[in-house]
Amino acid sequence: MKEKIKILGMKDMTSFEIADVKKLADKYYPKIARALRDNDFTLTIHVKKADTTGNRARYHVKARVQSTKAGILGTKLKVEEWDIARAMHKVLKNLKNEARHKMKSEGKAKKLLFWRW
Numbered sequence: 658m659k660e661k662i663k664i665l666g667m668k669d670m671t672s673f674e675i676a677d678v679k680k681l682a683d684k685y686y687p688k689i690a691r692a693l694r695d696n697d698f699t700l701t702i703h704v705k706k707a708d709t710t711g712n713r714a715r716y717h718v719k720a721r722v723q724s725t726k727a728g729i730l731g732t733k734l735k736v737e738e739w740d741i742a743r744a745m746h747k748v749l750k751n752l753k754n755e756a757r758h759k760m761k762s763e764g765k766a767k768k769l770l771f772w773r774w
Contacts, residue, residue, distance in 0.1 A: 698724035
């Protein structure tokens with residue numbers, strides 16, 4: 658499972674922050690797989706540490722899923738937070754919901770927008 662999760666931009670983060678990111682990515686991977694109904698996908702997470710003031714730093718987190726079934730999901734999912742765990746939870750939960758919505762509406766027929774007289 659670890660080879661299917663790519664985490665980018667962790668070079669200027671502490672070991673505690675890296676551990677949090679990896680733990681949450683491993684936690685959400687099976688949930689996203691269940692929502693996609695597909696086990697063959699790649700989860701890419703890009704974490705950027707910015708605006709360091711004292712002991713605090715602002716984190717920018719982006720997440721994306723590339724799947725054979727659903728294509729590419731989450732290209733516009735971006736979260737900015739002061740807490741890395743909260744930012745990861747938000748972006749991965751949004752990605753899971755987007756995957757669930759994509760798979761739910763995939764098999765349905767399109768609704769007619771206009772009635773014919």
